Amino acid sequence: MQHPYTRLPARSFWRTAVAEPDPLDITDLWTPKFTISQDDPVVTAGSCFAAHIGRALLEQGMHWYDAEPPPPGLTRAEQSARGYRQFSFRTGNIYSAAGLRQWVAWALGEERPPEEVWEHDGTFHDPYRPAVEPDGFASPDELLRSREVTLAAVRTALTRADVLVFTLGLTEAWHDEATDTVLPMCPGTVRGTFDPARHVLHQHTVARVHRDLTRTLDLVHRVNPRLRTVLTVSPVPLTATATGRHALVATTHSKSVLRAAAGQLADEDDRVDYFPSYEIVTGFPYRAAFYEPNLRAVTPRGVSFVMRHFFTALRGRPDPAHPAHPTTPVTGGEDHWCDDAVLDYYNPRPVPPAG
Structure with a gap:
């Protein structure tokens, strides 16, 4: 007697898809809904992990679209410090779907951003891009321009x-x-002053994330109906949580919400796909092998492994630039791209015993 499970491929069964292969040889984690050709302009934005994607696209000779290139004369370190060439525009990290919807609504004239600026020691900082100018702007007018x-x-x-390509980071x-x-x-961390009367923590739900993503794409499709979207979830854990939960529990909650919302939207809309960078790094077959010792930053080897799956799936063949068993030294990390990494500064350190 036939039933649906008699016709499933090996990738559908845990034993043959996950348990038996070497973890580095697990394949078919992503079947793209649509092609992305070499010349298709690709825009990237999101949390700090998203900064790797644009660079990888460039290395592969694809068309990563940088809409806000740096002015001449800046070193690469200065470009990075000032928020250039990390994403397709100099918004800095956009951690939430709500943040993306806000930037898109402002850019397309659906809403107007507040003109409030933060002043500190005679320099001025943007509440919505607090890290893009480390030394601040000389005046409010310069900031708003x-x-x-x-x-x-x-x-x-x-x-x-x-x-x-948008990488969801936080709820x-x-x-x-x-x-x-x-x-x-949070104001008072990177810049600004915290005011409990006006600055309130919200924990976004699956419904809220899904709604914000849907509204964002509705806005964009009005001006660009051909746009297709690839959603990912950052594998980088929370640096700190203000919910009162343990950081591990809070991270699991946050990533689960984002994964559920992204998957739901991808299931509903043919123009939206989900790429499993989160599963590729955090899946327990990999036993945290792609994390730095802080168990937060993803190693260059891990990034290479993620992008190997991305390009192999797009091209239908192995990607020699990102081998199955990468030998990239496990050094470096990405916390310098993550605005929220500053939160670890506020971590109370244990006092060493006397003597």
Whole structure:
């Protein structure tokens, strides 16, 4: 008697798909819904892990679209410190779906961003891009002009792109109740001053994340109906949680919500796909092999392994630039790209015993 399980491929069974192969030889984790050709403009944004994707696209000779290139004369370190060439526009990290919806609504003229700026020691900082100018802006006008440049870059990128790759990072988001906006970081950490009367932590639900993603894509498709979207979830854990939960429990909750929302939207919309970077790094067959000793930053070897799956699936053949058994030295890390890494500064350290 026939039933659906008699016709399933080996990839559908845990033993043949996961338990028996060497973890580095597990294949077919992603079957792309649509092709991404060499010349298709690809826009990337999201949490710190997303910064790897644009660089990998460039290395593969694909068209990563940088809508806000750096001015001449900056070193690579200066470009990175000022938020250039990490994503397709200089928004800094966008950790939440709500943050993406906000930037898109501002860029497309659906909403107007507040003109509030943060002042510190005679320099000025953008509440919505607190880390893009480490030394601050010389005046509020300079800050707002710079933000308008970024909004124009977002608008241009989304209008011209064929593909958007967005990496979801967090569900914990600080909202400014006075302006009805979502902030990328809690005020008082990277910049600004915390005000408990107006700065409130929201824990976004699956329904909220799904709604924000849907509204974002609805806005973009009005100006670019051909845009296709690849959603991913960052494998980087929370640096800290303000929920009162254990950091491990809070991380599991946050990533589960994001994964569920991204998967639901991908199941519902033919123009949206989900790429499993989260599963590739965090799946227990890999036994945390792709993390630095801090169990947070993903090693270059791990990034290479993730991108090997990405390009192999797109091209239908192994990618020689990202081998199955990468030999890239396990050094470095990505915390310098993560605005929220600063939260570890506030971690109370144990006092060493006297003597």
